[in-house]
Amino acid sequence: MPVKVTTENFEEEVLKSDVPVIVDFWAQWCRPCLMLGPIIEEIAEDYDGKIKVAKVNVDEQGELANRFRISSIPTVMLFKDGSPASQVIGLLRKDDLIKRLGI
Amino acid sequence: MTDVLVVGGGPAGVSAAIYLKRYRKDASIVMKDRGTLGTAGTIENYYGFPEPIDAADLFDLGIKQAKNMDIPVYEEEVLNIESSLSGDFTVKTTEGNHKARAVLLATGSNRARLRIEGFNTYEGKGISHCAVCDGFIYRDKQIGIVGSEKYMAEEFDVLKNFSDKITVFTNGDELAVDVDAETIVGEPLTKITGDEKIRAVHTEKGSHDVDALFIATGTPSATDFALKMGAFVEKNHIVVDDDFMTNIPGLFAAGDCIGGWLQISKAVYDGGMAATAINKYLRQKKQ
Numbered sequence: 001m002p003v004k005v006t007t008e009n010f011e012e013e014v015l016k017s018d019v020p021v022i023v024d025f026w027a028q029w030c031r032p033c034l035m036l037g038p039i040i041e042e043i044a045e046d047y048d049g050k051i052k053v054a055k056v057n058v059d060e061q062g063e064l065a066n067r068f069r070i071s072s073i074p075t076v077m078l079f080k081d082g083s084p085a086s087q088v089i090g091l092l093r094k095d096d097l098i099k100r101l102g103i
Numbered sequence: 104m105t106d107v108l109v110v111g112g113g114p115a116g117v118s119a120a121i122y123l124k125r126y127r128k129d130a131s132i133v134m135k136d137r138g139t140l141g142t143a144g145t146i147e148n149y150y151g152f153p154e155p156i157d158a159a160d161l162f163d164l165g166i167k168q169a170k171n172m173d174i175p176v177y178e179e180e181v182l183n184i185e186s187s188l189s190g191d192f193t194v195k196t197t198e199g200n201h202k203a204r205a206v207l208l209a210t211g212s213n214r215a216r217l218r219i220e221g222f223n224t225y226e227g228k229g230i231s232h233c234a235v236c237d238g239f240i241y242r243d244k245q246i247g248i249v250g251s252e253k254y255m256a257e258e259f260d261v262l263k264n265f266s267d268k269i270t271v272f273t274n275g276d277e278l279a280v281d282v283d284a285e286t287i288v289g290e291p292l293t294k295i296t297g298d299e300k301i302r303a304v305h306t307e308k309g310s311h312d313v314d315a316l317f318i319a320t321g322t323p324s325a326t327d328f329a330l331k332m333g334a335f336v337e338k339n340h341i342v343v344d345d346d347f348m349t350n351i352p353g354l355f356a357a358g359d360c361i362g363g364w365l366q367i368s369k370a371v372y373d374g375g376m377a378a379t380a381i382n383k384y385l386r387q388k389k390q
Contacts, residue, residue, distance in 0.1 A: 027239060029235070029239070030235075030236055031235075031236075031331060031332055031333035032236065032330065032331075032333045033333075034333060035333035035334075035350065035351075058239070058240065059239070062242075065240065069299065069300060070240060071227070071228060071229050071231075071237065071240060071300060071315070072227055072231060072236065072237045072240070073236065073237065073240070089227050090330075090336070091330075091333060091334075091335060091336070092335070092337075093335055093342070096337070
């Protein structure tokens with residue numbers, strides 16, 4: 001299951017994570033984000049234990065969205081060892097998303 | 104409620120409507136202009152026409168053929184398409200709303216682009232094609248929107264929910280709609296500048312600081328609709344399965360907007376095949 005990330009737990013859950021973290025920046029009103037949700041969850045299941053999946057609601061977490069200069073959602077970022085390794089903007093199919101993130 | 108609303112009146116859209124009619128489905132066409140065929144000049148490689156045919160004439164003949172078969176053709180501009188939980192669709196046009204059980208996108212491949220320096224650089228870095236997707240991110244920020252017609256006004260209304268600081272750039276065109284914008288800039292755009300994100304839009308007369316620039320020129324493309332609805336789009340083409348259906352049940356696409364060979368013959372093929380698949384879909388939906 002994806003972890004809900006806020007400014008409070010971002011460091012703990014994402015930056016200090018032992019495994020790479022996929023962070024999904026999304027919002028309830030964004031149709032493409034809602035379509036991407038289940039795809040991200042599938043990836044979480046496929047890579048159970050090897051990759052963590054986190055979700056940032058940009059409505060509630062404007063500070064995080066600003067910090068990573070999110071200009072369009074959905075944006076998916078892959079964090080490795082505490083820093084962003086790759087970023088994908090827009091709705092993609094599962095295989096393409098995995099490839100473009102470089103998982 | 105009609106069975107199928109076909110958006111686009113070119114070879115793919117008209118062919119789909121004709122075959123849907125044969126399957127005894129109510130199909131209507133909504134179209135705005137002749138699209139690619141309106142500017143293609145003459146066609147010399149289409150089967151059965153030994154002399155070059157005028158592309159615009161061929162388009163008009165297709166519309167005439169549809170009308171002769173009692174297929175309603177609405178000359179309206181589509182502004183928005185919404186899918187409901189029941190799986191039906193509401194298509195909002197400049198004239199009102201149409202409801203349909205399935206929608207076929209067949210509007211060709213034109214997507215609004217600005218041929219100015221910086222456009223490609225800042226696409227996705229502050230340049231957006233979708234107010235409802237990205238507007239929120241620019242809450243209370245300085246927003247620019249390019250366009251002068253009804254689609255611009257539609258996107259402007261969405262952006263108005265997020266910020267009062269909106270500048271309309273008509274890019275040299277006359278403003279055809281009333282919008283309550285903070286600033287209206289009428290000169291043509293010359294370039295877009297920024298750092299890692301867009302910062303300013305320039306015209307011959309000066310520059311305007313922006314945090315985002317929304318593109319809403321002319322008519323929205325099929326790709327724009329698909330993106331907003333959450334359909335997969337790759338390299339500006341709508342992704343469909345073997346049945347010409349997108350990942351949204353009931354939303355189909357055919358012709359140039361799904362990519363492949365950009366030829367009339369292929370669009371006609373797509374239209375016929377999509378009609379067959381839509382007929383099957385509607386039969387199953389009823390059960």
